[in-house]
Amino acid sequence: MSAMSRLHQSGSITGIGNAILLRKPKWLLSWMVACSLSAALSSAHAERTIHVFGVYCDAYTGESAAINGGVAIDKIIVENIFQEHVSPQAWGVKLNLYAVNGTRATRDGILSEFASFAEGVGADDTIYVHFSGHGAILNQASGEQFLLACDNQTFSREEWAKQIDALPCKLKILVTDCCSTFFDQFVVAEGDEPVLPWTTLYFLLLGHTGFVNITAAAPGQPAWGTKDGGYLTINLESDLQRFRTWPQVFAATQARVYQETGDLVRGMNGATSEIQKPFAYSLATPDPNVSASDAAVTRALEYVIADSNQRYLTEDEANQYGLEQLYLARNEIFGRHGYDFKSDFLRDYFSRCSWYQARPGFKDPSLSGIESANVELLLQVEKAQGGPYISGKTILPGDGGSGEIPDMFSYSSEQSLSRTILQSLSLQELSIARNEIYARHDYPFASRALQDHFARKSSYYRDQSATDPTFNSFEQHNIWLIEKVERILGGAYKW
Numbered sequence: 191m192s193a194m195s196r197l198h199q200s201g202s203i204t205g206i207g208n209a210i211l212l213r214k215p216k217w218l219l220s221w222m223v224a225c226s227l228s229a230a231l232s233s234a235h236a237e238r239t240i241h242v243f244g245v246y247c248d249a250y251t252g253e254s255a256a257i258n259g260g261v262a263i264d265k266i267i268v269e270n271i272f273q274e275h276v277s278p279q280a281w282g283v284k285l286n287l288y289a290v291n292g293t294r295a296t297r298d299g300i301l302s303e304f305a306s307f308a309e310g311v312g313a314d315d316t317i318y319v320h321f322s323g324h325g326a327i328l329n330q331a332s333g334e335q336f337l338l339a340c341d342n343q344t345f346s347r348e349e350w351a352k353q354i355d356a357l358p359c360k361l362k363i364l365v366t367d368c369c370s371t372f373f374d375q376f377v378v379a380e381g382d383e384p385v386l387p388w389t390t391l392y393f394l395l396l397g398h399t400g401f402v403n404i405t406a407a408a409p410g411q412p413a414w415g416t417k418d419g420g421y422l423t424i425n426l427e428s429d430l431q432r433f434r435t436w437p438q439v440f441a442a443t444q445a446r447v448y449q450e451t452g453d454l455v456r457g458m459n460g461a462t463s464e465i466q467k468p469f470a471y472s473l474a475t476p477d478p479n480v481s482a483s484d485a486a487v488t489r490a491l492e493y494v495i496a497d498s499n500q501r502y503l504t505e506d507e508a509n510q511y512g513l514e515q516l517y518l519a520r521n522e523i524f525g526r527h528g529y530d531f532k533s534d535f536l537r538d539y540f541s542r543c544s545w546y547q548a549r550p551g552f553k554d555p556s557l558s559g560i561e562s563a564n565v566e567l568l569l570q571v572e573k574a575q576g577g578p579y580i581s582g583k584t585i586l587p588g589d590g591g592s593g594e595i596p597d598m599f600s601y602s603s604e605q606s607l608s609r610t611i612l613q614s615l616s617l618q619e620l621s622i623a624r625n626e627i628y629a630r631h632d633y634p635f636a637s638r639a640l641q642d643h644f645a646r647k648s649s650y651y652r653d654q655s656a657t658d659p660t661f662n663s664f665e666q667h668n669i670w671l672i673e674k675v676e677r678i679l680g681g682a683y684k685w
Contacts, residue, residue, distance in 0.1 A: 237284070237312070237314070238282065238283045238315060238316075239283060239285070239286055239310075239311075239312065239316075240272070240276060240283055240284070240285050240315070240316045240396075241288075241307070241310070241311055241315060241316065241317040241318070242268075242269075242272050242285075242286065242288065242317075243288050243304060243307050243308075243318070243319045243320075244265060244268055244269065244289040244290070244319075245289075245291070245295060245304075245319075245321045245322070245323070246261050246265040246289060246290070246291035246295065246322050246323070247261055247291070247295045247321075247322065247323025247324065247338070247340045248261040248262045248265070248292065248322075248323075248340075249292045249293050249340045250323075250324070250340055250342075251340075254324055254338070254342070257323070257324065259417050259663070259666075260322075260415045260417055260419050261291075261323060262291075262663045263417070263663055263666065263667050264320075264367060264420055265289065265663075266606050266663055266667050267419055267423055267427050268423065268427070269287065269289070269606075270608070271391070271427055271430060272285060272287055272318075273287070274387075274512040274514045274515065275431070275514075275515075276391065276395070277388060277511075277515060278510055279494070279495050279496070279507070279510075280491060280493050280494060280495070281396065285510070288303075288307055290303050293340065295323070295339055295340040296340055296341040296343065297341060297345050298343075299339075300339055304319075304350075308353075308357055311358070312358075312359060313358055314360050315359040315361075316359065316361040316362075316363070316395050316396065317354065317357060317359055317362055317363065318363040318365075318395070319354055319362075319363065319364045319365070320365045320367070320423075321337055321364075321365070321366045322367050322368070322423060323337065323338060323340075324337075324338035325338060325347070325366065325368030325406075326338060327409065333410070334346060334347075334348055335347040335366075335405065337350070337366065337368065338368075347405070350364070351403055354401070355403070360399050361395070361396075361398050361399055361400065361401075361474055362400075362401045363401075363402040364402065364404070365402075365405075365426065366404070366405045366406060367405075367406045367413070367420040367421075367422040367423045367426075368420075383432060385428060385431035385610060385613070386431065386542075386610065387430070387431035388491060390430065390433060391430060392491055393434040393435070393480065394430060394433075394434065394435075394439065396480065397434070397477050397480035398474035398475060398477055399474060400472065400473070400474035400475050401472050402436050402470075402473055402474045403470065403471040403472045403473075404422075404426075404468060404469070404470050404473075405468065405469050405470075405471070406420065406422040406469075407466045407467060407468060408467050408468075411465070411467060412464050413466045413468075414451050417666070418666065418667065419667070421447045421466060422447060422468055425447055426443045428609075431609075435476055436474050437473050440470050443468060444467060444470075447466055447467070448465060448466065448467045448468075451464075451465050451466040488544075489545070492544060492545060493522060493543075494511070494515050494518050494519035495519045498522070498523055498561070498564050499523060499526055499558065499560065499561050500560065501560065502560055502564065503564045505570075505571065508568055508571040509571055513575055513576070513577045513578075513601070514579055514608050516571055516575070516577070516579065517572065517577070517578065517579035518539065520564075520565055520568040520569060521536055521540075522543075523557065523561050523564060524555055524557075524565075525540045525543070526545070526546075527549075527552075527555035528546075528548055528555070529549075529552060529553065530548050530549060530551055530553060531548075534614045535580070535611050538614060575601070575605075576605060577601060579611070580598065580599065580611060581596045581597065581599075581600075584598060584619055584622070586618050586622060586643075587640065587642060587643040587685065588639065592646070593646065594646060594649060595647065597626050597647070598622055598623045599623055599626065599668075602623065602626060602627055602664070602665070602668045603627060603630055603662065603668075604664055606664060606668065607623075607671055609671060612671060613678075615675075617680070617681075617683035618683050620675060620676050620679070620682075620683070621682060622643070624669055624673065624682075625640055627669055628659060629644045629647060629650070629651045630651075631656045631660075631661070632651065632653040632654050632655055632656045632659075633654070633656055633657070634654040634655060637685040639685040
């Protein structure tokens, strides 16, 4: 096994120089991306901000570059959590999302940009810091962990954690996932349970106090990754959508990563010394002032935009939401009237809302002028973002008809899909969604049903000669995610 064929979260790396501790920035760089929306829960939280600072070292050179692709996927995974599953208006918060990657992810660049970023953190805020890249222990006697930037310069994880913990805000979160490539064919299970992210994330991000300090592996252990992302990032993202407390999240992630990497290593060489077990230096505690039984909180979490039937929305406001929440916000306008949704995804989602009372067979609500205008605006913004989130009636092979047909997910080559929608689809629909990505690369399908289906997409499916397509990071991640849901449902559909 080569030096970079394993993760160096706590293994030894030579030739990368002396340890560099955190220091004051030489220059100030401020680039804040924030949205300011009206509070829906209480005036006390009106100005609360969720700050996300992501470092994705995806521009290593030489032997270190083996992990670049997996790190790029980590960025997609982490950003999807906040772009799709944080609801600023309903939660009464601002969202400040910032990323350092590519050639900017040097040691000095990371530390300087973080110092500027941290100046905007307030007392009632939450800050989430995520690092994906290589790591090392430079001094085996001390066991101190260091993070490796794209310029092959290191900085102390311990010192960075101290700086984050010292920030004067309510909740601090640091996740470091230093991973490497491994067998392409190995599949990270990432759990089989359905996920419902909105409520759980609210309590994790706004209902805890203290410092969540998690790293990919305990000192002395390696940590593993795949071309589809790091073990810690993949599993943690899933468990953030399942559990309402950080101890529950970490326990589930730690157990699954330990089991999977143990099976992997034992299957490879019978050894157990290189099994990865994520390590938590500390975990935050639930805030007693944020109760799951609070009726006002519960009701607010049941809406994306609680007053969209009472006021005209603005385009700037709508642009703060991702495709999934735009889709839900648009349909909750119909849901208030008891609209009987045909979509399994919408029916399941709104059935969990206490305010929704379906009227069997009801499909023709009388919308007010405000509601009609807001439906039109939300759909317009969905389309501007590459949507709509999901096409109307799904057209499967054998459904009949002729001429051009829409894709299920027209944006799946440019944006991350959400597991919440995928887990509501049939195996046939999942197969079409996955193969849409292949068709965009002119993949020659062996199945006659798929040949005929994609022949109706003449706007882009023409050559049918790309037997070995090269997928971008979004496509690679979406194919992996669809295949995972297909496995949970029993395996890919056979046409």
